[in-house]
Amino acid sequence: MGSLTPVEGAGELGFLATRADFLINWGRKNSLWPMPLGLSCCGIELMAMIGPKFDLARFGAEAARFSPRQCDLLVVAGTLTWKMATAVRTIYDQMPDPKWVIAMGVCSSSGGMYDSYAVVQGVDSILPVDIYVPGCPPRPDAVIDAIIKLQQKIAREDPVGRILHGPPDTPDTGTGNVVFQPNQGVHKSVNDRHAHDPESHPSETTP
Amino acid sequence: MTTTQVRIVTALEGVAHQFVQPRDGMTTLEVARLDLHEVCKRLKERAGFETNTFVTAVDHYPATPRFEMSYQFLSYANNDRVRVHTRLSEEEPRVATITDLWPGTSFSERECYDMFGILFEGHPDLRRLLMPQEYEHFPLRKDFPHQGIEPDKLYRTWDKQRRKDWNAAT
Numbered sequence: 001m002g003s004l005t006p007v008e009g010a011g012e013l014g015f016l017a018t019r020a021d022f023l024i025n026w027g028r029k030n031s032l033w034p035m036p037l038g039l040s041c042c043g044i045e046l047m048a049m050i051g052p053k054f055d056l057a058r059f060g061a062e063a064a065r066f067s068p069r070q071c072d073l074l075v076v077a078g079t080l081t082w083k084m085a086t087a088v089r090t091i092y093d094q095m096p097d098p099k100w101v102i103a104m105g106v107c108s109s110s111g112g113m114y115d116s117y118a119v120v121q122g123v124d125s126i127l128p129v130d131i132y133v134p135g136c137p138p139r140p141d142a143v144i145d146a147i148i149k150l151q152q153k154i155a156r157e158d159p160v161g162r163i164l165h166g167p168p169d170t171p172d173t174g175t176g177n178v179v180f181q182p183n184q185g186v187h188k189s190v191n192d193r194h195a196h197d198p199e200s201h202p203s204e205t206t207p
Numbered sequence: 208m209t210t211t212q213v214r215i216v217t218a219l220e221g222v223a224h225q226f227v228q229p230r231d232g233m234t235t236l237e238v239a240r241l242d243l244h245e246v247c248k249r250l251k252e253r254a255g256f257e258t259n260t261f262v263t264a265v266d267h268y269p270a271t272p273r274f275e276m277s278y279q280f281l282s283y284a285n286n287d288r289v290r291v292h293t294r295l296s297e298e299e300p301r302v303a304t305i306t307d308l309w310p311g312t313s314f315s316e317r318e319c320y321d322m323f324g325i326l327f328e329g330h331p332d333l334r335r336l337l338m339p340q341e342y343e344h345f346p347l348r349k350d351f352p353h354q355g356i357e358p359d360k361l362y363r364t365w366d367k368q369r370r371k372d373w374n375a376a377t
Binding site for chain 1: 346351353354361362366
């Protein structure tokens, strides 16, 4: 990938020889500024992660800012409802490029146990997500692992190529699969039907 | 008859009502839809039930009449509670508001309208409480699928408009 190697024989001037990609990625991955979007109980674990016990400052990502204009890492921590989805999408749009998204917890990854009319079945329905963290809520260790994996992902990026050739042609919304066919891939049994759905009890007649 | 029932019967003299036996044993009244406001008023003024605990509805779909309104009142002085039930049909889910007696029931009635589509006649501000204002369905009705009907519709409309505005501005 590259390294920051002092140039031999440069005397006291202290030259370093490296690739521009490596230097840019090195700077980006070690100074992530998270936007803490605590939507439910995952927000508590997120606060614990940033706090002194787990100490996200070890990874250079402790500078949580509550303005999306100053952030480059959106941590969607918790259950996202369709009513909140417009606000989350607005926050994502207000963040300057480059930006990354972590879906923290099963609710934001897939809707979790909320198989409901009110809950977005995974934030990848409305946003491109980089890292998914399972858990309900995930322990701070798991989210720190996600931060490390995100750093490895950032280290593989191509910022100079992005400057020269423009951003890659990827959709800025999520897959959308989950949205238009909610949970169609999930096997349905009689027990999955709503308990009060009259079609699930065809033998019972109107009293 | 318990002392609570005696107090209620005295207060409700002249209004048709009927005591029913729910499974939890609480004193429960069944009244006609159009008598509901009068019953609540008398319970408050004559029987001493000065507090409303909740206003909610039950959907008995597919039975008819479909909806059952449930009001619970509490008397601090006598330390007892009473529940008032009334049935509403699907075609006319209307009942008189009691916000003129207990202003605090305003939010309960708005939530009830939001979730069941019960129309409270005379409510000063009958808007949705939890769901978006443009939402078209009543989610706690039993014929509503639990995964919703096009749950992303309002978001998609918003997203389309946002992209249109963005393209127009740039």
